[in-house]
Amino acid sequence: MATVAERAGPASADVKPARPRRSLRQRLGGVAWGTVAWFAAIIFFFPVFWMVLTSFKPESAAYTNPPKFVFNPTLDEYHQVFSAGMGPFLVNSAIATVVSVLLVLALATPAAYALSMRPIERWRDALFFFISTKMLPVVAAIVPIYLAVRDIGMLDSIPTLIVLYTAMNLPIAVWMMRSFFLEVPSEILEAARIDGATLRRELIEVVLPTVAPGLAATALICAIFSWNEFFFALNLTSIRAATMPVFLVGFVTSEGLYWAKLAAAATLASVPVLIAGWIAQRQLVRGLSMGAIK
Amino acid sequence: MAEVIYSDVSCRYPGSDKLAVDHLNLEVPDGSFMVLVGPSGSGKTTALRLLAGLEELSDGRIELDGRDVSGVESRDRDIAMVFQNYALYPNKTVGENIGFALKMHGVARDEREKRAREVARMLDIEELLDRKPRQLSGGQRQRVAMGRAIVRRPKAFLMDEPLSNLDAKLRVQTRVQIAELQRSLETTTVYVTHDQGEAMTLGDRVAVLKDGTLQQYAPPRDLYDEPVNAFVAGFIGLPQMNLIRLGVENGAVRLGGQTIRLPDRLASAVGERQAREIIVGVRPEHVSIANGSDQREGDGDGIPGEVVLVESLGADSYVHATIEGSETSFVARTEGYDARKPGTNIRLRIDPERIYAFDAETEERLGAKPAHERPAPEQPATAAS
Numbered sequence: 001m002a003t004v005a006e007r008a009g010p011a012s013a014d015v016k017p018a019r020p021r022r023s024l025r026q027r028l029g030g031v032a033w034g035t036v037a038w039f040a041a042i043i044f045f046f047p048v049f050w051m052v053l054t055s056f057k058p059e060s061a062a063y064t065n066p067p068k069f070v071f072n073p074t075l076d077e078y079h080q081v082f083s084a085g086m087g088p089f090l091v092n093s094a095i096a097t098v099v100s101v102l103l104v105l106a107l108a109t110p111a112a113y114a115l116s117m118r119p120i121e122r123w124r125d126a127l128f129f130f131i132s133t134k135m136l137p138v139v140a141a142i143v144p145i146y147l148a149v150r151d152i153g154m155l156d157s158i159p160t161l162i163v164l165y166t167a168m169n170l171p172i173a174v175w176m177m178r179s180f181f182l183e184v185p186s187e188i189l190e191a192a193r194i195d196g197a198t199l200r201r202e203l204i205e206v207v208l209p210t211v212a213p214g215l216a217a218t219a220l221i222c223a224i225f226s227w228n229e230f231f232f233a234l235n236l237t238s239i240r241a242a243t244m245p246v247f248l249v250g251f252v253t254s255e256g257l258y259w260a261k262l263a264a265a266a267t268l269a270s271v272p273v274l275i276a277g278w279i280a281q282r283q284l285v286r287g288l289s290m291g292a293i294k
Numbered sequence: 295m296a297e298v299i300y301s302d303v304s305c306r307y308p309g310s311d312k313l314a315v316d317h318l319n320l321e322v323p324d325g326s327f328m329v330l331v332g333p334s335g336s337g338k339t340t341a342l343r344l345l346a347g348l349e350e351l352s353d354g355r356i357e358l359d360g361r362d363v364s365g366v367e368s369r370d371r372d373i374a375m376v377f378q379n380y381a382l383y384p385n386k387t388v389g390e391n392i393g394f395a396l397k398m399h400g401v402a403r404d405e406r407e408k409r410a411r412e413v414a415r416m417l418d419i420e421e422l423l424d425r426k427p428r429q430l431s432g433g434q435r436q437r438v439a440m441g442r443a444i445v446r447r448p449k450a451f452l453m454d455e456p457l458s459n460l461d462a463k464l465r466v467q468t469r470v471q472i473a474e475l476q477r478s479l480e481t482t483t484v485y486v487t488h489d490q491g492e493a494m495t496l497g498d499r500v501a502v503l504k505d506g507t508l509q510q511y512a513p514p515r516d517l518y519d520e521p522v523n524a525f526v527a528g529f530i531g532l533p534q535m536n537l538i539r540l541g542v543e544n545g546a547v548r549l550g551g552q553t554i555r556l557p558d559r560l561a562s563a564v565g566e567r568q569a570r571e572i573i574v575g576v577r578p579e580h581v582s583i584a585n586g587s588d589q590r591e592g593d594g595d596g597i598p599g600e601v602v603l604v605e606s607l608g609a610d611s612y613v614h615a616t617i618e619g620s621e622t623s624f625v626a627r628t629e630g631y632d633a634r635k636p637g638t639n640i641r642l643r644i645d646p647e648r649i650y651a652f653d654a655e656t657e658e659r660l661g662a663k664p665a666h667e668r669p670a671p672e673q674p675a676t677a678a679s
Contacts, residue, residue: 187381190348195442196369196398205394209385 048270054263062259077264084261086268089247094272095158096243097226100165104173104222105215107166112177113203117189127178130171138231149236158241164232169222176221180214181207216283220276227273244269296359296449296482298322298345303354305340314340316506317354322499325480327473329497331487333529337506338486339454345484346375346452359449369398374443375452379459380435382427382442388414389423392441413441416475433464440472444479451476451483457492469496490530494518502526524657527575527650533612535575536624539654542572549574550597550617554644560651563661572660573652578612580648581626584641596641599624601634615640 022030054062056073115123145164146155154160184207192206208215230245237246248269251262299322305315315337322328330338343349345356347368355364363371374395382391392413393406401409414420417437427435436456443451456472457465473496476483487493493500494514502509502517502525510522514530521527527535540547545561547554554574556564564572584596599615602623611632616623626642634640651660 185379185381187377187379188383190346190368191375191377191381191442192383192394193348193368194346194371194373194375195395195446198369201398206383206385210383212385 051263051270052267054260055267057260057263059258059260062263063257077260078268080261081265081268084247084250084265086244086247086265089242089244090268090272092158092161092237092241093227093243093245093269096161096165096241097223100162100169100226101219101222103162103166104169105219108170108173108177108218109208109215112174112181113207115174116178116181127175130174133167134171142231142235145232146235156237156239156241160236161229161233161241161243164236165226165229168229168232169225172225173218173222176218177211177214180211180218183214184210213283216280220280223276224273227269297324297357298328298450298482298484299355299357300341300345301355301357303341303344303356304352305337305344305349306352313352313506315344318506318508320501320508320511322482322484324482326498327476327483327485327496329485329487329493329500330503331490331493331500331529332503332509333488335505336503338488338501338503340506341503342452342454342484342486345450346373347371372449373452374446374448374450375454376436376439376443376456378455380427380439380456382435382438384427387424387426388419388430388438388441391427391438392423392445395442395446409445410441413445416444417441432460433468436460436468440475444475447481449482451481451485453483453485455487456485457487458489465492472496491532494530502529504529520659520662521650522659522662524573524575524652524659527652527659531577533578533625535577535650536581537573537575537652538620538622538624539571540574542569547572547574550599550619550642552595552597554646554649556649556651557647557661560649560661564651567653567660569654569660571654573654573657575650575652576644576648578625578627580645581624582643582645583613583626583628584643596643597624599640599642601636601638601640603636604632604634606631613640615642617642 053069055077056075057068057071058074058076061068061071114120115126120126149155149160188206188210189202192202197205228245229243230249233241233243233246234249237243248262248265251258251265298320300318300320303315303318304313306313318337318341320328330341332338340349344351345358347363347366351364355362357363358371358373383394386394389407389410392410393401396406396409411420411423414423417440419434419437419441422430422434422438427438430438436459439456453472457468460468469492485496487496494517497514499511500514500517501511504525510517510526512520517526517530521530524537528537538549540549542556542564545556545558545565547556555561598618600618601613601615603614605612605614609630611628611630613626613628613632613634614623615626624642652658653660
């Protein structure tokens with residue numbers, strides 16, 4: 001007669017948990033979507049990949065038909081880019097970006113707090129006014145801006161760029177920060193008040209740490225916009241305050257494009273933003289998805 | 295420790311015609327545990343938030359420890375609150391959460407940490423001091439929220455449905471802990487819940503609210519035995535009291551073809567009002583099922599009915615039955631496991647001395663016994679008996 005143990009079946013340690021079976025259609029669907037995702041990723045990434053690859057090519061191999069994937073890599077183009085005096089342009093970009101981002105955060109945070117936590121009666125109108133400033137194409141405003149900057153003697157100066165980049169990014173920052181502030185549960189603020197926090201302590205101790213990922217996301221996006229800004233920099237600067245995008249366009253000459261040097265300069269110009277994004281990526285993902293998940 | 299007094303307190307939310315709290319008058323003695331109970335929208339949370347200073351009074355006055363705090367900011371009222379969702383600071387550790395109020399009041403770091411540790415030990419969460427709220431279970435978060443309130447040694451604790459997010463078992467355990475904690479700390483506590491079971495077990499006194507208006511404010515036993523109106527009678531007690539509108543004639547009502555004579559005091563109260571219709575109430579434990587109840591109509595006495603559902607809870611069962619000739623269902627409590635099936639014919643007996651009567655229009659209680667005539671609470675059996 002079988003024992004109870006035998007009737008009970010094999011010991012639990014030998015039994016693997018059953019995996020849910022997927023139908024053939026589901027598996028094929030997964031493969032198809034995966035292929036589409038890889039394809040899309042490759043298409044989006046390919047220009048960046050090609051830029052970096054080209055930066056290590058000698059100039060003669062940079063623009064060939066058919067394009068070369070196999071070549072003798074060289075750092076000569078990077079040396080030439082550094083020799084072309086990239087340093088001051090990099091410094092100008094860094095100063096304009098960092099200072100404008102700090103200004104944007106300093107101004108947008110209290111504005112967004114007011115519009116979210118203690119909104120005025122016509123808060124929708126205020127928000128619309130902010131975003132409406134982005135509806136005017138920059139090219140339509142460049143002439144009056146140029147004339148105004150010239151008349152106050154501020155052409156070719158970094159403070160001009162700082163003011164313009166701040167003004168350019170402020171509406172986006174206010175909108176973004178407002179959505180992050182709206183995610184802060186009101187009970188936490190009430191708890192802080194009952195615990196004795198003043199408005200200032202509430203903001204510093206509770207609100208800002210809670211929206212820190214949002215702050216990081218906003219800062220990074222504003223930094224990207226400022227770092228890559230070309231039109232104002234091209235029209236309002238020349239020698240002292242020119243930024244990296246202006247430096248890059250110097251490789252587009254009447255004799256043609258120096259592709260390898262341009263690729264090397266563009267790669268170098270991308271590195272600071274890439275590093276910042278890499279450092280802040282976790283905050284960025286959290287910040288950008290803060291409003292999406294309840 | 296402090297007395298809390300609501301004096302004719304009203305609150306109307308902007309844009310609303312209705313008062314969320316309507317002329318509330320309550321006194322919470324120093325050191326006692328008062329529960330605000332009522333259905334959703336009854337104004338209980340609003341009343342608590344008015345005491346906390348999180349809502350604005352439209353009228354009236356609130357006093358705490360003899361001081362009028364009506365226009366005083368929350369941070370200056372010396373109260374502590376436990377929120378329904380705990381409202382822990384997500385970026386701070388458990389230790390920092392507990393010590394936050396002390397930090398806001400300028401207590402030195404060493405002292406803060408010492409007091410936080412003491413409170414954490416009291417609540418059995420000392421090993422969690424370095425964790426963040428997202429690393430805690432619901433029950434642990436609830437204890438951290440309690441710790442944050444306790445560490446301040448405030449004049450009053452305010453609790454807004456702190457157990458509603460816990461599972462049933464944990465709710466019962468934590469309820470006991472809250473009661474013990476309040477007794478040991480002797481801090482005046484105002485507790486909001488929609489669960490009448492919680493209200494009855496925790497409160498020294500319970501305030502029943504409906505549509506912003508206070509219905510009755512009394513110890514739990516009085517609410518159960520001496521409800522002032524049909525709403526309190528139906529709200530307090532689980533399962534709720536059987537309530538049915540019946541015509542009354544010559545001091546008697548008819549139900550399911552049977553005549554039920556009202557006790558003299560009820561009959562005279564009904565007679566004084568010249569009421570033609572009343573609401574009759576009787577608790578399930580005062581409704582019994584006659585023996586031999588499978589007999590057909592006309593056999594035996596009792597109100598004929600048909601079983602629709604039997605809830606067997608172990609020690610007791612609750613038999614839901616529809617009354618013959620009406621759509622009303624009655625609930626009767628029986629002891630132990632009840633094996634009756636739906637569709638079974640039964641006969642229900644009601645103890646007339648346990649009937650409550652309420653005015654059919656105002657729903658006020660009729661013929662309440664004077665205090666000296668009410669039955670004394672049953673004493674537990676002693677070893678000698």
